[in-house]
Structure formats: C-alpha cells, structure tokens
Amino acid sequence: MKINVFHISTPVISEYNKLGLDKSKLLDMLETMILIRTFEEKVEELYLREGVLMGPAHLYFGSEAIAAGVKHFLRKGDLVLSHHRGHGHAIMLGIELTKLFAELLGFKEGNLRGLGGSMHLPVDISKGGLYASAIVGSQVPIAVGVAFYHKYRRTGNVTIVFFGDGATNTGAFAEGLVMASFLRVPLILMCEDNKYAEFTRTSDLFGDEDVIIQRFLGYNVPILVVDGNDPLSVYKGLKIYEDELRSGEGPLAVVASTYRLKGHGVYDKALYKPLGEVELYGKLKDPIMMFANRLIIEGILTHDEFKVIFEKAKQAVEKAFEEARKGSPLTIEELYNYV
Ligand SMILES: Cc1ncc(C[n+]2csc(CCOP(=O)(O)OP(=O)(O)O)c2C)c(N)n1
Ligand SMILES: [Mg+2]
Numbered sequence: 001m002k003i004n005v006f007h008i009s010t011p012v013i014s015e016y017n018k019l020g021l022d023k024s025k026l027l028d029m030l031e032t033m034i035l036i037r038t039f040e041e042k043v044e045e046l047y048l049r050e051g052v053l054m055g056p057a058h059l060y061f062g063s064e065a066i067a068a069g070v071k072h073f074l075r076k077g078d079l080v081l082s083h084h085r086g087h088g089h090a091i092m093l094g095i096e097l098t099k100l101f102a103e104l105l106g107f108k109e110g111n112l113r114g115l116g117g118s119m120h121l122p123v124d125i126s127k128g129g130l131y132a133s134a135i136v137g138s139q140v141p142i143a144v145g146v147a148f149y150h151k152y153r154r155t156g157n158v159t160i161v162f163f164g165d166g167a168t169n170t171g172a173f174a175e176g177l178v179m180a181s182f183l184r185v186p187l188i189l190m191c192e193d194n195k196y197a198e199f200t201r202t203s204d205l206f207g208d209e210d211v212i213i214q215r216f217l218g219y220n221v222p223i224l225v226v227d228g229n230d231p232l233s234v235y236k237g238l239k240i241y242e243d244e245l246r247s248g249e250g251p252l253a254v255v256a257s258t259y260r261l262k263g264h265g266v267y268d269k270a271l272y273k274p275l276g277e278v279e280l281y282g283k284l285k286d287p288i289m290m291f292a293n294r295l296i297i298e299g300i301l302t303h304d305e306f307k308v309i310f311e312k313a314k315q316a317v318e319k320a321f322e323e324a325r326k327g328s329p330l331t332i333e334e335l336y337n338y339v
Contacts, residue, residue: 004222005213008237010230013298019239021232025072026300029231031309032071033064033288036088038313039097042321043087043104043118047266053104056134057118060088062229062261063192065287067092069226069234070160070190073242074128077157079146081139082122082132085192089122089162093129097320107327114329115338137163137170140189144179147187151248158245160188166197168215180251181219187251188238189221192228194260199272216253228256229287259285 011019016026040059046052060067067088074080074092082089090100095111103110104118111124119134130146133139143161150157167173168191180187193212195202203209216223222241227233234256241252259281263270270278295301330338 003217005217006222006224006237008224008226008233008240010227010233011236015236019236021072021235023300026295027309029068029072029235030288030291030295030301031313032068032092033231033291034309035313035316036060036064036067036091037288038310038317039091039100040087042317044262044266046104046321055117056084057087057104057266058085058264059262059266060085062281062287063194063256063258064088065231065291066190066192066228066234066256066258069231070238072231072235073238074160075157076128077155078128079130079150079157079159080122080128081130081143081146081159081161083136083139083163083167084119084132084134085164086120086122086132086162087118089132090124090129093122093124093127095122095124095127095129097316098323099124101321101324102327105324105327106329107324108330108334109324109327113338135172137167137172137176139163140167140173140176141179143187143189144176144183144185147180147185147250148183151183151185154248156246156248158186158188158250160190162190162192164197165191165193165195165202165212166200167191168212169197173215177216177219177221177251177253181221185250186245186248188245189216189251189253191216191253191255193255193257194228195258196260196264198264199268199270201273212255216255219253221251221253223253223255225255225257228258229285229290231287231291258287261286 040061047057071092099111103112106114108114112120120132122129123132139161143159147159224237226237261282292306
C-alpha cells in the first residue's frame with residue numbers, strides 16, 4: 001500500500017489566480033475569522049462575566065483559519081457535519097448571528113428553536129449544516145453515509161466532517177475511516193488538531209507531535225497536512241483534491257494543525273497548560289494577526305481597513321445579541337411538538 005502524506009504549504013501570490021483567489025475572497029477569509037473571534041468574545045463574556053448564558057460552550061478561539069479556508073471551498077449542496085466545538089462552523093455556514101445568539105439563549109427564534117444550544121450550533125440544513133454531535137467521533141461514520149448519498153446520486157457535491165485530535169482515539173473514527181475508504185466516498189475528514197482533548201495534551205499520551213498523522217495511516221487514504229493557522233494552506237489543500245472529490249471519488253483526510261487558545265469549555269481556565277504556551281500561540285502565532293500581517297505586506301489590506309473590519313464585526317455582534325435577547329423560549333405545550 002502506498003503511503004500518501006502530503007504537506008501543503010501556503011500559496012505564494014503568483015498562485016492566487018490559479019487557485020481562484022482574488023482580493024475579495026482573501027478579505028472575506030479575514031473577515032470571517034474576525035467575526036468568529038468577535039462572536040465568541042461576546043459569548044465568553046455572556047457566560048463568565050454576565051452569567052446570561054449557561055450550560056456548556058467550547059470555544060473555537062485559535063482555529064478560525066480552518067473555518068475560513070473551508071468556507072471558500074464549499075459550494076451549494078455540500079454538507080457539513082460538526083462536533084461540540086462548532087461555533088466557527090456555524091459562522092462559516094453563514095447562519096445569521098441573531099439566530100445563533102437566540103439558540104445559545106434557548107429561545108425559539110434560534111436555528112434549532114433553542115433545543116440544540118452551543119454543541120449543535122452549526123445545524124441549519126438550508127445552509128448545508130446537517131448535523132453536529134457532542135459524542136466524540138460519532139459523526140464520522142454518519143458522514144460516510146451522507147457522502148455515499150452524494151456518490152450514489154452523482155451530485156458533484158462533497159461532505160465534510162469536522163472532528164478533533166481526541167476523536168481519533170475513538171472506535172467510531174476507525175470504523176468510519178474503514179467504510180469511507182472501502183466505499184471511496186467523496187468525504188473530507190477534517191481533523192482539527194488543536195493539541196488538546198479536554199485536559200490532556202494529545203502528544204503527551206504518546207510523546208509524539210505527529211501522532212495524529214499516524215492515526216490515518218493504513219486506510220489507503222491520501223493524507224494532507226495543512227497549516228490550520230493559515231486559511232490559505234487549508235483552502236489550497238482542498239482545492240488540489242477538488243476535481244477528484246466532486247467526481248464522486250474519495251475520501252480525503254486532512255490534518256489541520258492548530259492550537260486551542262482557551263480551556264476545553266468556558267469554565268476551564270486551562271491551568272494545566274505548560275507555562276508560556278498560550279502566550280506563544282496567542283501573541284506570536286495568532287492566526288488572525290498572522291493572516292492580517294500577510295495581507296498588509298502583500299498590499300491587499302491597510303492598517304485602517306483592518307481596524308474597520310474589527311469595528312464592523314463588533315457592531316454586527318452587538319446588534320445581533322440585542323435583537324436575539326428579545327426572543328423567548330418555546331412554551332411547555334410547544335415543546336411536545338418536537339418530541
Ligand atoms: C464518546 C465520548 N467520549 C468522551 C466524551 C467527553 N469529551 C467531550 S469533548 C472531549 C475531548 C475531545 O477532544 P477533541 O476530539 O480533540 O476535540 P476538541 O475538544 O479539542 O475540539 C471529550 C473526551 C464525549 N463527549 N464523548
Ligand atoms: Mg482537540
């Protein structure tokens with residue numbers, strides 16, 4: 001069996017055209033990342049400072065580049081399956097911010113009528129968000145069935161399933177991979193390797209940073225290793241395989257190396273992380289700052305425009321929250337409609 005591991009570098013300017021990237025797409029990638037971060041800053045504040053939100057919330061802080069890169073690859077009809085850390089995927093899909101806040105508040109105006117909450121936020125079939133599960137790894141075999149639909153019907157669409165580095169420890173992941181490979185379905189297995197699974201540093205389990213890549217070996221699938229802190233590396237990797245996937249062939253495994261800047265959930269201060277690690281990733285390797293710097297150096301963005309993007313995101317988030325808080329939960333009688 002051939003072992004196909006490909007490391008995807010970030011494209012240089014001269015490649016942009018070939019990859020279908022123009023100024024508006026590059027700026028949209030940055031705007032998407034900033035909108036995700038700003039939305040989650042508000043979510044964190046509502047949980048921790050104001051006590052308005054309750055229950056679990058697993059923040060996407062640090063992994064925004066993955067959603068921004070995938071967003072520009074997806075086409076109408078493609079389907080997304082997500083996991084418990086899916087706020088960034090919800091914004092990637094373009095679900096309205098007001099609906100997302102209403103969902104977090106448990107209000108009927110939410111995209112799942114307030115019945116799903118944070119761990120099911122990226123679900124809105126009209127936008128391609130099919131499913132999200134908090135049972136780690138369980139979405140992988142389900143995604144194989146969804147991708148098989150695309151193959152069987154020859155739709156030209158792809159399915160993408162997001163999961164974490166920790167999910168590669170599950171039996172569901174391994175079973176899903178066996179079936180995906182056997183059926184050759186157009187499925188992108190997107191592993192968001194944020195280096196932690198709850199309170200455990202994944203590499204500490206095995207003393208090896210590359211353990212996640214090794215998890216995909218032996219299934220006869222191509223493995224792309226992309227920089228999950230760079231939307232262009234993510235996008236480029238997917239584009240290279242686009243024709244194959246859209247002709248109904250696959251699957252494709254992607255290991256997107258990134259970093260979980262926050263604790264596991266909003267409640268977790270992550271005091272178990274090595275000293276200086278968060279500072280390194282948060283200050284020197286922050287995906288938003290790195291991508292913005294790059295666009296500034298390449299003459300695509302100015303400092304002032306960068307500030308305006310932040311201000312606009314803040315306004316959009318505040319406006320959406322103010323609108324959402326006017327909503328209300330389903331009544332007890334209405335709840336029975338969904339049992
Ligand atoms: C089958 C299963 N086992 C354990 C848990 C508890 N749990 C919730 S999130 C999580 C860690 C998952 O880590 P990873 O897959 O890396 O995703 P991340 O939280 O880092 O995004 C665990 C163990 C669960 N929800 N489901
Ligand atoms: Mg993880």
